[in-house]
Structure formats: structure tokens, C-alpha cells
Amino acid sequence: xxxxxxxxxxxxxxxxxxxxxxxxxxxxxxxxxxxxxxxxxxxxxxxxxxxxxxxxxxxxxxxxxxxxxxxxxxxxxxxxxxxxxxxxxxxxxxxxxxxxxxxxxxxxxxxxxxxxxxxxxxxxxxxxxxxxxxxxxxxxxxxxxxxxxxxxxxxxxxxxxxxxxxxxxxxxxxxxxxxxxxxxxxxxxxxxxxxxxxxxxxxxxxxxxxxxxxxxxxxxxxxxxxxxxxxxxxxxxxxxxxxxxxxxxxxxxxxxxxxxxxxxxxxxxxxxxxxxxxxxxxxxxxxxxxxxxxxxxxxxxxxxxxxxxxxxxxxxxxxxxxxxxxxxxxxxxxxxxxxxxxxxxxxxxxxxxxxxxxxxxxxxxxxxxxxxxxxxxxxxxxxxxxxxxxxxxxxxxxxxxxxxxxxxxxxxxxxxxxxxxxxxxxxxxxxxxxxxxxxxxxxxxxxxxxxxxxxxxxxxxxxxxxxxxxxxxxxxxxxxxxxxxxxxxxxx
Amino acid sequence: xxxxxxxxxxxxxxxxxxxxxxxxxxxxxxxxxxxxxxxxxxxxxxxxxxxxxxxxxxxxxxxxxxxxxxxxxxxxxxxxxxxxxxxxxxxxxxxxxxxxxxxxxxxxxxxxxxxxxxxxxxxxxxxxxxxxxxxxxxxxxxxxxxxxxxxxxxxxxxxxxxxxxxxxxxxxxxxxxxxxxxxxxxxxxxxxxxxxxxxxxxxxxxxxxxxxxxxxxxxxxxxxxxxxxxxxxxxxxxxxxxxxxxxxxxxxxxxxxxxxxxxxxxxxxxxxxxxxxxxxxxxxxxxxxxxxxxxxxxx
Numbered sequence: 001x002x003x004x005x006x007x008x009x010x011x012x013x014x015x016x017x018x019x020x021x022x023x024x025x026x027x028x029x030x031x032x033x034x035x036x037x038x039x040x041x042x043x044x045x046x047x048x049x050x051x052x053x054x055x056x057x058x059x060x061x062x063x064x065x066x067x068x069x070x071x072x073x074x075x076x077x078x079x080x081x082x083x084x085x086x087x088x089x090x091x092x093x094x095x096x097x098x099x100x101x102x103x104x105x106x107x108x109x110x111x112x113x114x115x116x117x118x119x120x121x122x123x124x125x126x127x128x129x130x131x132x133x134x135x136x137x138x139x140x141x142x143x144x145x146x147x148x149x150x151x152x153x154x155x156x157x158x159x160x161x162x163x164x165x166x167x168x169x170x171x172x173x174x175x176x177x178x179x180x181x182x183x184x185x186x187x188x189x190x191x192x193x194x195x196x197x198x199x200x201x202x203x204x205x206x207x208x209x210x211x212x213x214x215x216x217x218x219x220x221x222x223x224x225x226x227x228x229x230x231x232x233x234x235x236x237x238x239x240x241x242x243x244x245x246x247x248x249x250x251x252x253x254x255x256x257x258x259x260x261x262x263x264x265x266x267x268x269x270x271x272x273x274x275x276x277x278x279x280x281x282x283x284x285x286x287x288x289x290x291x292x293x294x295x296x297x298x299x300x301x302x303x304x305x306x307x308x309x310x311x312x313x314x315x316x317x318x319x320x321x322x323x324x325x326x327x328x329x330x331x332x333x334x335x336x337x338x339x340x341x342x343x344x345x346x347x348x349x350x351x352x353x354x355x356x357x358x359x360x361x362x363x364x365x366x367x368x369x370x371x372x373x374x375x376x377x378x379x380x381x382x383x384x385x386x387x388x389x390x391x392x393x394x395x396x397x398x399x400x401x402x403x404x405x406x407x408x409x410x411x412x413x414x415x416x417x418x419x420x421x422x423x424x425x426x427x428x429x430x431x432x433x434x435x436x437x438x439x440x441x442x443x444x445x446x447x448x449x450x451x452x453x454x455x456x457x458x459x460x461x462x463x464x465x466x467x468x469x470x471x472x473x474x475x476x477x478x479x480x481x482x483x484x485x486x487x488x489x490x491x492x
Numbered sequence: 493x494x495x496x497x498x499x500x501x502x503x504x505x506x507x508x509x510x511x512x513x514x515x516x517x518x519x520x521x522x523x524x525x526x527x528x529x530x531x532x533x534x535x536x537x538x539x540x541x542x543x544x545x546x547x548x549x550x551x552x553x554x555x556x557x558x559x560x561x562x563x564x565x566x567x568x569x570x571x572x573x574x575x576x577x578x579x580x581x582x583x584x585x586x587x588x589x590x591x592x593x594x595x596x597x598x599x600x601x602x603x604x605x606x607x608x609x610x611x612x613x614x615x616x617x618x619x620x621x622x623x624x625x626x627x628x629x630x631x632x633x634x635x636x637x638x639x640x641x642x643x644x645x646x647x648x649x650x651x652x653x654x655x656x657x658x659x660x661x662x663x664x665x666x667x668x669x670x671x672x673x674x675x676x677x678x679x680x681x682x683x684x685x686x687x688x689x690x691x692x693x694x695x696x697x698x699x700x701x702x703x704x705x706x707x708x709x710x711x712x713x714x715x716x717x718x719x720x721x722x723x724x725x726x727x728x729x730x731x732x733x734x735x736x737x738x739x740x741x742x743x744x745x746x747x748x749x750x751x752x753x754x755x756x757x758x759x760x761x762x763x764x765x766x767x768x769x770x771x772x773x774x775x776x777x778x779x780x781x782x783x784x785x786x787x788x789x790x791x
Contacts (some may be wrong), residue, residue: 125539
């Protein structure tokens with residue numbers, strides 16, 4: 001393991017995180033709208049549909065509905081791996097916003113997960129950023145720490161910090177100040193094809209209990225059926241990679257830092273620890289030793305695994321509950337006998353909890369997105385229409401729309417969303433939603449550090465690729481990644 | 493000198509708008525990039541908080557292992573793509589210079605790769621090469637020539653040659669068109685005279701046609717080399733420089749350093765070095781063009 005002294009910035013971040021965490025549990029504050037200690041599929045069902053919300057009326061208190069203004073807005077939108085259902089909700093949202101605020105001239109731009117950060121950074125350098133932006137959970141701290149974002153707390157848009165997941169609030173907090181509002185938060189689940197399991201001699205109704213089992217199952221599926229067992233993803237600059245590798249890393253007891261602990265300090269690099277190396281070794285065993293995962297894992301992302309899974313050529317993968325809807329969409333597009341084959345896969349699709357590590361530790365990335373307002377000096381034209389920005393933020397992070405915009409693939413950032421009638425409807429219509437909501441308590445946020453995007457999008461995939469291509473041994477790849485993180489944290 | 497400028501004031505006035513635009517969109521970015529190359533730009537700070545580090549970025553680059561790996565990749569990529577594209581393009585031009593049935597259709601077909609968008613071509617080839625269910629792999633396995641699909645772009649040893657093949661496929665039509673244009677200028681009477689003097693086909697090509705194409709060949713090779721040195725789309729879309737940096741060439745590495753890792757200072761230093769190399773190639777290009785002009789004037 002590598003020790004290093006972090007700068008004041010990180011220390012401030014840690015102190016602020018601890019401060020926020022303590023504030024979250026302070027009895028002086030209003031009680032959260034849901035009881036997170038009781039979180040279970042049954043509890044979620046019991047609160048669904050118990051409260052009505054009037055979004056327009058609530059947001060009118062933040063920005064009057066007749067307000068006249070102009071707003072430029074970029075957001076991480078739907079991409080090729082999302083279901084059609086989600087596309088429709090995005091369309092509905094912007095139509096509803098325009099109807100609710102007819103005098104706000106909205107100029108929105110959708111960007112995919114992998115393109116948004118690069119484009120946003122470039123726009124900031126030229127002082128040509130939009131007035132408001134919805135970023136992936138990984139991005140907020142970077143821009144807050146650099147001073148690009150305006151302080152923005154839930155109370156500014158009509159909500160309370162208690163209305164959101166504590167982990168999500170950490171991701172929008174830097175140096176003790178809140179810079180954004182969580183719009184949606186999710187945890188993924190483990191998906192497998194029961195028919196493939198059966199044909200490979202595995203229990204079709206039982207997910208692998210541990211990551212070591214995943215390695216074994218993957219090999220068994222490949223050896224018996226000649227198809228890929230587990231849908232490994234190790235592409236660089238793709239959010240899919242850390243979302244699939246970090247749960248494995250944490251389950252084995254590893255980490256980039258100590259982000260998997262209850263009170264992370266980010267002071268010690270753990271990427272070169274024996275536990276982290278064991279997690280990397282598991283990927284190596286599947287890719288190199290057993291050749292039981294797609295060879296294309298180094299250039300693929302999850303959107304490439306989906307058709308493989310639907311074609312019955314992949315046994316297991318990690319993904320959102322929305323993948324069930326994606327499969328239905330893809331099946332509709334299939335023709336001839338492919339349509340029947342796809343239906344067989346859909347009928348045999350099973351969701352389970354993500355496997356544990358050797359010590360029974362279960363973990364998953366606590367993902368999601370946040371919405372932020374920029375400082376005027378970085379915005380095209382040098383002006384920010386704050387009321388207009390707050391109007392869209394209030395609406396997107398409302399119980400209604402934070403649920404609808406996360407209908408198939410995620411969960412509402414606003415905890416009140418779980419109480420809406422749409423949540424009740426969603427529980428009935430989105431198969432396997434229970435499993436992914438059950439994973440939420442195991443969710444671990446990415447380190448709330450400005451360096452996190454580079455660590456997750458470049459250093460971690462590089463580590464995987466170095467080990468899996470044989471460019472380095474597992475030990476060397478882990479040591480190399482730890483050194484890169486150390487250099488990065490040292491300002492190099 | 494001032495008198496000369498005054499005499500040609502109308503000419504200068506005509507080019508002035510172009511010069512003004514170039515100063516804004518070319519000269520200033522070059523100046524800014526050179527300036528930025530002397531600063532450290534930590535990823536956790538805004539660009540305005542940069543600190544002067546002199547030639548540190550240049551020494552960092554020249555002493556890093558990645559630089560030499562990326563430079564080697566760039567050389568293989570540029571030389572391989574340029575030479576093979578030129579040879580194939582030249583051969584195709586010679587073949588199409590003859591009159592035969594279907595020549596027009598064949599010429600149109602061969603130009604298709606060049607007119608297809610590089611982005612679309614990259615995605616198409618990514619699927620053709622796909623290591624699990626690519627077309628090439630499926631055909632080879634189907635014919636019993638391989639047990640499993642070959643690994644084209646997920647292997648450190650095969651990724652760069654595989655990308656070079658795509659690049660050649662896309663740009664050899666350009667060489668073909670250039671050389672076809674050059675072949676039109678070879679005087680027919682010289683070829684006929686050589687034939688009368690008893691020269692065979694190879695001798696006519698080597699002693700008459702080829703020398704006549706030396707200038708257009710030089711220009712074509714230089715244009716291909718500059719385009720390949722700057723080539724971004726194919727390697728970035730198909731592999732993003734991976735796996736394990738095996739297909740990173742200078743331009744993709746610079747992009748990743750700047751926009752992915754926000755090392756603007758180091759990326760600028762890389763860009764300055766790339767600029768020097770390209771300016772050198774540009775110098776030879778201009779010299780080749782000037783040679784053409786002088787020869788034309790002499791004729």
C-alpha cells in the first residue's frame with residue numbers, strides 16, 4: 001500500500017464530508033421523508049403511492065410560472081443502451097417544462113455520458129458553458145473544486161437535504177459547500193440467463209454467491225457451451241468500466257482509497273493492496289486464463305453486451321433494471337427466428353444481488369447524476385438566468401420528474417419520489433426493480449474528489465487493460481495504477 | 493522595399509482579409525499553445541492558475557516511456573499508411589489508366605472508401621473486426637480456417653496493423669486520383685517514341701512515365717504523410733488508443749492528455765513538437781510545389 005500526504009484541498013473535502021455526514025444525522029434537522037434504516041423491497045412497496053405532489057405548484061414557489069427568461073442547459077441524456085421508454089420520458093419532460101414555464105426560452109442540449117465531461121471542460125475554458133448542467137455523479141466535485149459552479153443547495157429549489165440520499169449529497173459537496181442537486185441515484189444488479197445456466201449444469205435460479213463463483217461459472221459456461229460466461233467491460237473512457245469493476249474491487253476488500261469504509265478519508269491509496277490485486281486477478285483469470293469472457297471486452301461497453309446477451313451468447317452481466325426493457329426493445333426489432341430466440345432469452349432473464357467478496361462483503365457503485373448552476377463568468381454571454389435555472393432544477397429534481405426521468409434505469413434522487421403513484425406503477429411494470437432497489441444500501445459513492453473522473457475513466461481502465469493484454473503482470477498493473485493515482489493526487 | 497509594397501498595394505489589400513483571419517484563427521492559437529507549453533496546469537485547478545515551469549514539460553515528455561511508445565506507434569502508423577496507400581493508389585491508377593470495359597464503374601467503386609465519412613467507416617470496420625462476432629471472424633470460422641475469431645483490435649500486437657489496414661483502405665483512393673491526374677500529363681508522344689525505339693512496357697514506365705510523375709508523387713506522399721500524422725478519427729473511434737496504449741499515436745495521446753486528463757501544459761508541449769515536425773514536412777511540400785512551378789516556367 002502507498003501512503004501519501006494529501007494537500008489541504010483534500011483535507012478540506014474530508015472535513016466537509018464529515019461535517020455534512022454529521023449534519024445529516026443531526027436530530028435538529030427535519031426527519032427524512034423515508035426511513036432508510038428500514039430499506040427493503042417490502043418497505044419500498046409499502047410507501048409507494050402514499051403521497052401526491054403538485055410539481056407545478058411546488059416549483060411556482062421557487063420561480064413564478066409566468067417568469068420570463070432564457071436558459072441554456074446541457075444534460076447527460078439517453079444513449080444507445082437506454083430503452084425507448086426512457087426516451088419518451090425525456091421528451092415528455094421538456095414538453096411539460098415548456099408548458100409549465102411558457103415564457104422561459106429553453107435551449108437544451110443532450111450529450112452522452114462519455115462525451116459530456118470533455119465537451120463541458122472545453123466549453124469552460126472558453127467561457128462558453130451553459131447556464132445549468134446535469135452531470136454524472138462523478139463530475140460535480142471536479143468542477144466545484146475549480147470554482148466553476150455556484151453554491152446550490154436543495155433549499156434553494158424548494159427541497160431539503162434530507163429529501164436526498166446522504167451518499168448523493170456527499171457527491172455534490174466540496175469544502176463544506178453544496179454545489180448541486182441530485183436528480184437520480186441508482187445501483188445496478190446482477191443479471192443472468194437461466195437457460196444458459198441450466199444447459200451449463202448450473203442452478204438456473206441461483207446467482208453466483210461470490211465473485212470467485214462468477215469466475216467459476218463463467219468458465220463452466222464457456223467450457224460447456226462455447227459462449228462467453230460473464231460480460232466483462234474494460235473499455236477506456238467509458239463509464240461502464242468503473243461501474244462494473246469497482247463492485248468487484250470493493251467486494252474483495254480493495255479500493256482506490258478507503259472509499260468503501262463508512263467514513264472515508266481518502267488518505268491511503270489501496271489500489272496496490274493484496275485485496276485489490278485479488279480483484280484484478282479475478283478479471284485476469286476470466287479474460288486470459290479461462291478465456292471465458294468476450295474477447296472484445298477491451299473495446300466494448302455495456303451497449304455491446306446487450307445484443308450478445310439477447311442473442312444467447314452471454315451468460316451473466318451487471319446492469320440496470322432497464323436492461324430488461326432494452327431487451328424487449330431489441331426483441332421487437334429482431335426478425336424471423338431471431339425474434340423467438342430473443343424471447344427465450346427474455347423469458348429466462350433473472351436478476352439477483354451482486355455477488356460478495358470472499359469475506360461476504362457486497363458492494364455496488366452508488367451512481368446517478370446531479371444538476372448544477374454555473375457562475376456567470378464561465379457562461380456564454382456572461383449572464384446566468386438564475387430563476388430560469390432554478391425552475392428547471394426544481395422540476396427535474398421534483399418527486400414526480402426525478403422518478404419519471406429514472407423510470408426504467410435508475411431511481412429518483414428525491415426520496416419523495418418513492419412515495420408517488422408513479423413509483424407504485426413502476427414497481428408493477430418494471431420487472432426486477434425490487435432487486436436493484438435492494439442493492440441501494442450496498443451502494444458506495446465514487447470518491448468525492450476532483451480527481452475521480454481521471455481515476456475512474458482512465459487509470460482504472462488502463463490498469464485492467466495493462467493486466468488483461470499482458471502488457472504488465474497483475475501486480476505490475478496494480479502498482480502502476482497506484483503510482484498514477486499517487487502522482488495525480490500530488491498534482492502531477 | 494516600401495516602394496515595392498506600395499506598387500503592389502492592391503495585391504496586399506486583396507490578401508489582407510485572409511491574413512487577418514489567419515492571424516486570429518491560426519497564429520494566435522499557435523502562440524497560445526507555445527505559451528501554454530511552458531506552464532504546469534494541475535488537473536485540480538483552473539487553467540488561469542497555471543504555474544510557469546520553463547522547459548519542464550518538454551523534459552517530462554522526452555524522458556517518459558509513453559512518449560517513445562507513442563512516437564514509435566506514430567512512425568509505424570504514418571510510414572506504413574503512407575507508403576502502402578501510395579503504392580496501392582499508384583498501382584490502381586496505372587491499371588485504370590488503360591482503356592478497358594467497366595473502367596468507369598471500377599474507378600467509381602474504388603473512390604467510395606475515400607468519400608465515406610471517416611466516422612462511419614471507423615464504426616463499420618469496428619464491427620467487421622469485432623473479436624467476438626465480427627464478419628471476418630465469422631467467415632474464417634465458418635470456412636473452418638480458424639477455431640475462433642481472430643483478435644484484431646483487442647490485442648496489443650495486432651491492433652496497430654489492423655488500424656493501418658483501415659486507414660489504407662480509406663486513403664489509397666486519394667493517391668489513386670492524384671496519380672491518375674499525373675498520368676494524364678505524361679506526353680503520349682514520348683511513350684510512343686520510346687516504343688518505336690524498342691523500349692518494353694517496364695522500360696517505358698521506368699524511364700518515361702515514372703520520372704514524369706516524380707513531382708506529383710512527392711506531393712502525394714507529403715500530403716498523405718501530413719494527413720496520417722494528424723489522423724485522429726480512425727484510431728480514436730475504433731480503439732481510443734487502446735488496448736494498453738498500443739494504438740495511441742501522437743494526436744490521440746495529445747487529445748487524451750488535454751481533454752481527458754486536463755494536462756494542458758504537457759499536451760501543448762506535445763503539440764509544439766508535432767507542429768515542428770509538420771512544419772518540416774510542410775516545408776518539403778512547398779519546396780516540391782515550387783519545384784513544379786519552376787519546371788513549368790522552364791518549359
